[in-house]
Amino acid sequence: MDMELIQQIRGKARSLLEEGTVEGVIGYERAGDGVTSRPLFAYDSSAAERLIFDDTCTHNLVKYLLGKRGKKMAVMVKPCDSRAINLLLNERQIDRDKVFIIGVGCPGVVETEWNHKSETLQARCRSCLLTKPLVYDVLLGRELARKAEEETYSDILEAEAESVVSRREFWREQFSRCIRCYACRQVCPGCYCPVCFAEQLEPLWVGIRIAPEENTLWQTIRTFHLAGRCIGCNECERVCPVDIPLSLLNRKLEKDVKELFAFQAGLDPEEPPPFATFRKEEMPELGE
Amino acid sequence: MTTREVRTGVYICHCGTNIAGTVDVAAVSRYASQLDSVVVARDYRFMCSEPGQEMIKRDIKELGLNRVVVASCSPKMHEPTFRKACEQAGLNRHLFQMANIREHCSWVTSDREEATEKAKALVRAAVRRVFYHEPLEIREVPVNPNTLVVGGGIAGIQAALQIANSRHKVYLVEREPSIGGHMIQMDKTFPTLDCSACILTPHMSELGSHPYIELFTYSEVEEVSGYVGNFKARIRKKARYVDEQKCTGCGVCQEKCPWKVPSEFEMGLGQRKVIYTPFPQAVPNVPVIDRENCIYFQKGKCRACEKFCEAGAINFNDEDKLIEVEVGNVIIATGFQNFDPSLAAQYGYGKFDDIITGLQFERLCNATGPTAGNIQLKDGSVPRSVAIVHCVGSRDEEFHDYCSRVCCMYALKHSHLIKERTDAQVYQIFTDIRCFGKDYEDFYERLAGEGVNFVRGKVKRVASADGKGLDQGKLMITAEDPDNGKVSQVFADMVILCAAIEPRQDTDKVARIFSVNCKADGFFLERHPKLDPVATMTDGIYVVGCCQGPKDIPDTVSQASAAAAKILAVVTKGKVELEASTAVIDEVLCSGCRICNLLCPYNAISFDAEKKVSNINEALCKGCGTCVAACPSRAITHRHFTTEEIMAEIEGVLV
Numbered sequence: 001m002d003m004e005l006i007q008q009i010r011g012k013a014r015s016l017l018e019e020g021t022v023e024g025v026i027g028y029e030r031a032g033d034g035v036t037s038r039p040l041f042a043y044d045s046s047a048a049e050r051l052i053f054d055d056t057c058t059h060n061l062v063k064y065l066l067g068k069r070g071k072k073m074a075v076m077v078k079p080c081d082s083r084a085i086n087l088l089l090n091e092r093q094i095d096r097d098k099v100f101i102i103g104v105g106c107p108g109v110v111e112t113e114w115n116h117k118s119e120t121l122q123a124r125c126r127s128c129l130l131t132k133p134l135v136y137d138v139l140l141g142r143e144l145a146r147k148a149e150e151e152t153y154s155d156i157l158e159a160e161a162e163s164v165v166s167r168r169e170f171w172r173e174q175f176s177r178c179i180r181c182y183a184c185r186q187v188c189p190g191c192y193c194p195v196c197f198a199e200q201l202e203p204l205w206v207g208i209r210i211a212p213e214e215n216t217l218w219q220t221i222r223t224f225h226l227a228g229r230c231i232g233c234n235e236c237e238r239v240c241p242v243d244i245p246l247s248l249l250n251r252k253l254e255k256d257v258k259e260l261f262a263f264q265a266g267l268d269p270e271e272p273p274p275f276a277t278f279r280k281e282e283m284p285e286l287g288e
Numbered sequence: 289m290t291t292r293e294v295r296t297g298v299y300i301c302h303c304g305t306n307i308a309g310t311v312d313v314a315a316v317s318r319y320a321s322q323l324d325s326v327v328v329a330r331d332y333r334f335m336c337s338e339p340g341q342e343m344i345k346r347d348i349k350e351l352g353l354n355r356v357v358v359a360s361c362s363p364k365m366h367e368p369t370f371r372k373a374c375e376q377a378g379l380n381r382h383l384f385q386m387a388n389i390r391e392h393c394s395w396v397t398s399d400r401e402e403a404t405e406k407a408k409a410l411v412r413a414a415v416r417r418v419f420y421h422e423p424l425e426i427r428e429v430p431v432n433p434n435t436l437v438v439g440g441g442i443a444g445i446q447a448a449l450q451i452a453n454s455r456h457k458v459y460l461v462e463r464e465p466s467i468g469g470h471m472i473q474m475d476k477t478f479p480t481l482d483c484s485a486c487i488l489t490p491h492m493s494e495l496g497s498h499p500y501i502e503l504f505t506y507s508e509v510e511e512v513s514g515y516v517g518n519f520k521a522r523i524r525k526k527a528r529y530v531d532e533q534k535c536t537g538c539g540v541c542q543e544k545c546p547w548k549v550p551s552e553f554e555m556g557l558g559q560r561k562v563i564y565t566p567f568p569q570a571v572p573n574v575p576v577i578d579r580e581n582c583i584y585f586q587k588g589k590c591r592a593c594e595k596f597c598e599a600g601a602i603n604f605n606d607e608d609k610l611i612e613v614e615v616g617n618v619i620i621a622t623g624f625q626n627f628d629p630s631l632a633a634q635y636g637y638g639k640f641d642d643i644i645t646g647l648q649f650e651r652l653c654n655a656t657g658p659t660a661g662n663i664q665l666k667d668g669s670v671p672r673s674v675a676i677v678h679c680v681g682s683r684d685e686e687f688h689d690y691c692s693r694v695c696c697m698y699a700l701k702h703s704h705l706i707k708e709r710t711d712a713q714v715y716q717i718f719t720d721i722r723c724f725g726k727d728y729e730d731f732y733e734r735l736a737g738e739g740v741n742f743v744r745g746k747v748k749r750v751a752s753a754d755g756k757g758l759d760q761g762k763l764m765i766t767a768e769d770p771d772n773g774k775v776s777q778v779f780a781d782m783v784i785l786c787a788a789i790e791p792r793q794d795t796d797k798v799a800r801i802f803s804v805n806c807k808a809d810g811f812f813l814e815r816h817p818k819l820d821p822v823a824t825m826t827d828g829i830y831v832v833g834c835c836q837g838p839k840d841i842p843d844t845v846s847q848a849s850a851a852a853a854k855i856l857a858v859v860t861k862g863k864v865e866l867e868a869s870t871a872v873i874d875e876v877l878c879s880g881c882r883i884c885n886l887l888c889p890y891n892a893i894s895f896d897a898e899k900k901v902s903n904i905n906e907a908l909c910k911g912c913g914t915c916v917a918a919c920p921s922r923a924i925t926h927r928h929f930t931t932e933e934i935m936a937e938i939e940g941v942l943v
Contacts, residue, residue: 091881091883092880092881092882093879093880093881192879193877193879193920193921193922194876194877194878194879194921194923195876195877195921197922200922203931203932203935225920272886273883275918276883276886276887276918
């Protein structure tokens with residue numbers, strides 16, 4: 001643990017709270033197992049003393065800003081998480097002047113489970129090219145020179161090469177395990193509709209029966225609603241209790257959107273999203 | 289509606305043999321009668337005829353129908369007819385649905401069996417859809433009788449006078465210091481060869497003193513809000529530095545001003561003073577001070593104009609003023625700009641002397657122009673040969689595909705004027721001569737007989753002919769026949785380029801201000817190219833003249849009169865009907881992302897910062913459905929195109 005960085009974080013949180021700049025600080029603290037970490041909502045300077053940061057801090061805390069709309073909050077943001085900030089600014093879900101962003105330099109996050117921390121970097125970290133958050137009010141820790149591997153989408157390309165039948169079989173098997181707990185939705189910073197389609201009854205977009213057909217429909221619509229919006233934090237896959245490889249779906253769409261519209265979500269808070277814009281050059285077959 | 293039993297009547301039209309020739313209409317009718325909620329199904333030779341409509345009305349009354357489906361032609365054709373019939377029988381017009389079994393069915397196949405099956409499917413879809421229809425309220429709003437006309441060229445002048453003569457108020461906004469537009473720059477008009485200024489100035493002065501016209505020159509419209517019948521416009525009246533009330537138009541200030549700059553009105557061929565009216569017959573006859581070039585504004589010394597002005601009209605402290613007007617309708621008549629031929633290097637414009645545009649030539653041969661009407665070269669000598677090049681920037685893949693429509697005729701007019709006043713040889717270098725208008729062919733025949741040389745070809749290069757013996761000092765024009773590739777060379781002292789008519793540079797901005805659309809070529813888009821050529825998709829906003837597409841003076845005047853007549857019809861009626869099939873936002877579902885705000889082509893959606901949700905102004909909404917499709921939270925419903933209605937229709941086709 002980088003104690004110097006942690007002291008900086010605690011110091012910053014303390015002064016923000018004591019000076020009344022923010023009502024609360026959303027950060028990380030050590031989890032009950034003494035090994036992994038969990039989110040911490042610090043509303044006074046004594047709670048701020050529990051803040052930590054290390055390579056187990058996987059949560060994308062930006063999601064919690066959606067529940068604190070209207071309140072001035074500080075939030076700890078890793079480089080990857082900062083894309084979620086940009087996404088929510090772009091979609092006008094948060095006000096920039098209501099959020100104090102504590103950017104932290106990140107060496108990458110490792111795979112963990114309760115009471116155990118591995119040495120393996122998470123897959124998304126291996127191809128992360130960000131050396132510091134894209135947006136922040138204060139940057140703590142060092143900006144890191146990264147030797148990331150280029151994102152080649154090799155697993156996606158492999159999956160695309162499979163036949164339709166085998167792909168269908170694969171996903172049928174995966175989705176048959178889905179218990180529709182909606183954890184993937186709850187953790188996603190891009191899922192914030194006041195009433196989710198999955199819970200609308202008139203019309204009933206997707207049946208409530210927990211069966212492969214309905215589960216498939218749920219996951220398909222969920223994924224498409226994130227096309228051009230998923231910022232790749234992969235929290236959905238991490239929290240899935242039945243280990244459905246959701247990143248395969250999200251990254252497939254990320255790849256398609258990149259190829260079709262040269263767009264990646266969360267890089268720019270102002271650039272209009274591809275599904276809310278139309279440019280003639282996107283459809284050359286329309287002619288003049 | 290759900291508490292009441294749904295009773296549907298289905299009517300299958302034969303359309304003579306148009307439908308009945310391919311579709312087994314009796315079988316479709318029998319099939320329809322068995323569908324859920326259908327009380328009666330009939331087929332008839334012409335449903336749109338008087339007896340056909342009567343049949344529907346009678347059934348509504350006698351059988352208590354509360355839904356009607358007609359399977360016939362395109363709704364574009366007869367939906368209004370049948371909606372009216374329903375209304376006359378006391379049924380809301382939106383409880384009607386049309387199935388197109390002609391264009392979508394009988395006309396696209398000769399296979400009787402397939403056509404009949406498809407007709408059944410389309411009827412089934414319509415019956416299922418109409419089940420969910422709801423009566424929509426038709427609302428009317430009062431119309432403000434005032435009109436805003438933007439642009440003071442011939443189009444704006446014509447429209448403004450016509451409306452004002454019916455004793456309805458017109459606000460005319462012109463960007464330049466005087467009205468008159470391009471027409472006042474021209475010398476003669478084709479094909480009659482009458483003087484352009486002579487026919488225009490009486491209208492200009494009538495307009496200037498008209499009791500029902502308020503004229504804003506040197507002004508621009510900055511913002512328009514509202515909807516048909518109830519627009520608000522903000523006009524910026526630029527600082528003129530001359531008091532319009534005090535100025536007597538004596539012209540002493542212009543005489544005494546010691547500073548000269550190239551005149552825009554003379555197309556750079558002459559000069560004007562820094563305090564100026566663009567031309568002697570300007571309306572209003574009140575000069576402006578060109579602040580950029582005024583020595584007093586730039587260096588703090590001079591004030592000659594102020595010293596000599598007996599009326600005390602000069603006001604160096606003048607400021608821009610913002611004026612709000614309320615109007616019911618708007619006419620956009622912002623005109624065109626000329627293509628800049630220096631963008632096409634082959635024409636040598638700007639590189640050699642004595643290469644001018646058609647509009648520059650108008651000034652050159654005008655008696656009030658910089659040479660007092662003498663056609664002469666830059667060195668003052670009279671040209672012995674003149675080449676007139678057609679289609680410069682028009683009908684050219686690199687610039688504009690379209691034909692500018694007026695060049696052929698004014699090129700002929702120019703050759704006549706040259707022949708009349710000089711002994712010069714005239715060459716018309718053309719691709720095709722187009723004489724489409726009334727009396728234009730006669731004009732062509734007449735001028736062709738005056739000894740003009742016609743050379744077919746697209747110009748490849750204009751170069752100096754120096755070093756070619758006799759042609760010393762001349763320009764050499766190389767042209768290639770687009771059909772057979774034959775190359776011609778013409779030597780001339782002067783070259784006149786017929787530069788294309790193109791949309792003004794700020795067309796996009798203007799389109800945004802008035803919520804109108806542009807075509808790919810940049811001109812404003814009319815509602816229908818044939819049947820509604822001056823209206824736009826935004827009710828109450830009209831486009832006339834060259835801002836809608838290149839056209840000559842007679843066509844421009846016709847359009848201006850057409851728009852005026854359309855507006856007077858609305859003003860006389862006093863109220864307008866609003867679209868009932870609009871979009872509506874469910875505040876509970878809206879997440880306030882504002883994607884719809886940006887996409888709405890009619891500026892109908894605004895954001896409520898208090899509630900953090902978007903709102904649709906139903907008076908502005910045209911029911912295009914863009915926001916409905918774009919809403920990520922499905923918070924927007926399109927009345928008459930609800931999810932239930934569309935789903936029911938799709939299921940009806942598929943099952």
